[in-house]
Each structure stands twice: as structure tokens, then as C-alpha cells.
Amino acid sequence: MDVTAQHGLYHGIVSGLLADYAHCIDGDDLESWPALFTDTATYRITTAFNHAQGLPIGIIDARNRNMMEDRITALRKANIYEPQRYRHIISVVRLIDAADVASDIIQAEASFIVVRTTIDGSQDLFVSGRYLDEVDISGARPLFAKKLVVLDSDKIDTLLAIPL
């Protein structure tokens, strides 16, 4: 396969995984969310300011899939917050370092916005940002090996319960 066709394939793989990702979060199928990651995948939410300054703190900092499953268990069984839903709008995908077509990892970036709807019907643009993803294509299905969520703003309205 030539490089152009390979890139087209990669775009399709990452876009499909992101579509599944948004589908399970926005559809309140949170239990399926960790299954989109490898066992050892990391998931971290940070801000553009911290990211640019090299400051390591995460708003959520999951070091493996078990930690992601724990977060969903806590949301369902322990944490108290008003019912709310997200709607992700995710941009077209940009491949990073796309020249390395021999790798099992696709590095990609996509922009997103999330609209939050709360139980009383209020809607707000909750956050915007970008995903910096590494997608592992060595297995039977593509999975995130790393997902870094970089928020454009430092400000989080009220709370951030559901993953972004």
C-alpha cells in the first residue's frame, strides 16, 4: 500500500475510534468507555497553560484501564452530582508524525467541543480543547494507548464528573 493510501486508512481508523468514544460517553454507556483503551493506557485531562508550561498536574490522571474502570464505578456508586449529559463534536483528525507507517502506534490530534446539558434543560458550551492520542493498531481492534485531553481554558464550570 502506498503512503497516501496508508494515511487514508489511518485517518479512518482514528476517526472511527473517536466516533465510538463519543458515542459511549454521550450515550451514557460509560461502562464501555474503558474498553476503548489498552490495559496499560493512560488518560489525562490537563489545560493548555499547564501543557505549555510543562506542569504535570492532571484534572483527571488515570494510569491504566483499571483506574478508568474505578472512575466509572465511583461515578455510578459513590459520587453525587446532578444528572447531566455531554454532546461531543469532534473535528477531522490530523495525523502526527505520519511518516512512520511501520509503527503499531498512530499518533493523532483532533479538536473537540463539549456541550453540557443538565437536568433542568440548561445547555452550555462546557469545554473546548484537543485530543492528543496514540492509537494502538497491533490487536484485533484499534485501542487508545494514550489519550491526553488538553483543555483550551483553565476554567471548569462547577464540576467535571463524566470523562471528556
Add this chain to the structure above:
Amino acid sequence: MSDTSSYKATAFWPNDGLTDVPYNLYDDEAIYLRERERLFMGPTWNVLGLECEVPNPGDYKTSFIGDVPVVLVRAKDGTLRGFENRCAHRGALLCLERFGNARAFTCVYHAWSYDHDGNLTGVAFQNGVKGEGGMPDDFRREDHGLRRLQIASLSGLVFGSFDPAVPPLADYLGPDIVGRIRRVLPKPLKVLGYYTQTMRNNWKLYFENVKDPYHASILHLFFTTFRLNRLSQKGGIIVDDSGGHHVSYSKLDEKPGGDGDYNSAELRADTDEFGLKAPALLGGRDEFDDGITLQILTVFPGLVLQQVRNSLVVRQIVPRGVDRTDVVWTNYGFADDDEELADLRLLQANFIGPAGYISMEDGAVVAMIQRALPGTKGDTSVVKMGGDGTASQESRATETSIRGFWKAYRKIMDI
């Protein structure tokens, strides 16, 4: 000064005590303006940041006292200075960046410029152009400096005050609070990162929430759900004489292991039916060597200094109007943290902040009070848990530190 009696009437206090708090204090515009004037711009110390955020001469940080924009700067001689972030000419913001380094501060509007002390050092076209225009002969630059702040720091934590008559910081805090601040700031610091939680409620509701140990095990169910709280915990609440500052702390009853870690005791939870799949989060290091795993400290009117295990945070409360509040979270560690400890702090940050396992509820619940305010005219809340006083207590089934807040508040607000 405004007529005091009218404020007393406005506030609907039913008595001189501290147990019946009028709800209108949370949504009255006149109260909000009075807080700015008497409380935030009055004889109080307000947190501005950390010394390590402005390490070099010319380094500055923009911040707030109440909702008033201010600048903290390290001068050429290495001392810290502060002033209101507002040009003396037409009142524009002088500094826009959160952090920066400047030899002088020059307003973008008409290029009036100031030195690190806030002295006006340059006025564009002061003498006019070709003999025409310019400032009058009696214009003196020394009459138009920036409004200066009093600055004091303790263990690298920097405070500012608009009031030259503010008491010395150590006197303001008292010995118990000073000791507890030093406890979590014992050596050079390192910032690990920032975020801001915006809240849809009056600033006092958040400050009261932080001072309220009564709700902790009721609202925040993370530890209960995962059966992590069966270890009996010892602790207490210290309220200073003014009432405005407090410390709430707890420690594990026994100090397990000989290596200063408390993993072994708590990891038992992992075998429970509802255990966490990744209990590494629950580990920790007894880094201050006293067994205290939780210390929440407040300084009146806007600082929260937090230790949750090894997660250390300075939280600054910034009012943004009568029903909006920003809480600025500055996560920190120490310059000499080893790799494992540095990583523990990041891992345990999952407990705190807007997405924190044991804190996310706070943002929502105080906004729920704000939303229920419309029907409260003339009504008061009930703050009677643990009596009607403001003494330090060992039990955490108490609202003593909330009453302490209102004691300090009523005094300085004169209502």
C-alpha cells in the same frame, strides 16, 4: 463611611449570635460592595500566590484581592512588592498576562509607565508636542503612583493587603495557624500546575463549605462506598481567636508499618467486594512524620490550604459578583521531592479539584443553595451543630468553624 444601621437592617440578623445566618448575605448587592470595601480591601491578609512563582527580579504575577485586580512583583532588590493592577491615568488594566517579567510596567493605552515600586516614572508627551499641549506645570508624577499593597509572606506563601493598618501577618494568623501553615510548607516549593473551578454561588458559601467538617462523610461517599473509612480516625478542629481562620485535621489511629508509609493498613480495602481495581491511589507517604493524612486550613477571608494525603494545594477564593466565584487551585510539591513522591502527588490529585473523587460534590452543592435563595427573604440558616460557640473541638460533628467565620465577618463588616 456609610450608615451602619441601614446595613444592619439590610442583613436581617435576628440576634447578635452566630447560629442564625441570614440568607440575604448571599445575594445582596449592597452587602457584596460592602464586603469589597470593608473586608477584602480592609485590614485583612489575602493570598496572592507563592514566592516561587516570581523567583527573579522583574518577575510578576497578576492576581486578585477580592475581585480587585492586583499585581505581585519581585523588585530589583529581591523584595516582593504589590500594587493594584490599574493605571493611575485612565484606569486601564496595566498587566494582562498571568505571569511575566518586566523592567517597568507600561500601560498600553497612553504609555504611562511605572517602576517595580508602583512609582510613575514616565508620562508620554508630558511636555506636549512642539510646545503645544502637555500636562499642566503643577502636574507631579509622584502624586500619581499606583495604589500600593502591604506584602508579607510566610513559608513561601505570599499575602497582600490594601490596608496599611493591617496587623502583622503572624499576629493576624495567631500561633496555631502559623504552625499549621509551616507544617505543609516546610521547604522550597515547586508548582505542579493550576486549574480554576468556577462556581455559580456566592463566595461565602464555598468558604463555609470548606470550613464544614459535618458534611464530609455524608456528601462525599467515595471512601464510604469503597469501605475505606472503617479505620477510626483521630482528629480535631482548631479555630483561632478571631474565628476567621481554622484547621481541620485527621490522622489514622495507628501508624502502620515502620517505613513511614500507610499503604499496608489501607490496602486491605482492596479485598472488599466493592474494592477499587487500582488501589495504588490509596497509598501515600507520611511525609510530615506526624500521621496526619488530612489537613484543611483556612485563612480569612479567601485562602484554603489543603493537604489530602500527599496532595498539597493552595486554593484562592475570588468573588466574581454576588453569585459567581472562582476557586483557583495551585497544586504544589517541594523542590526536593523524589520521583516516587512527585508521582504520588499527581496520582492523589485524582481526589481533589473539580473532578476529584472526594471534592467534586462541593461545587454542585453550594450552587444548589444559591439556586434556592429566591424564597429566603428574612429567613436564616441553622448553624447549631456542636453548640453556639466558636471553640476548638475534637469532634468533627460540629459547625464551630462556620460560626467562627461569621464571628470574624460580623466584626469586620460591622453588621
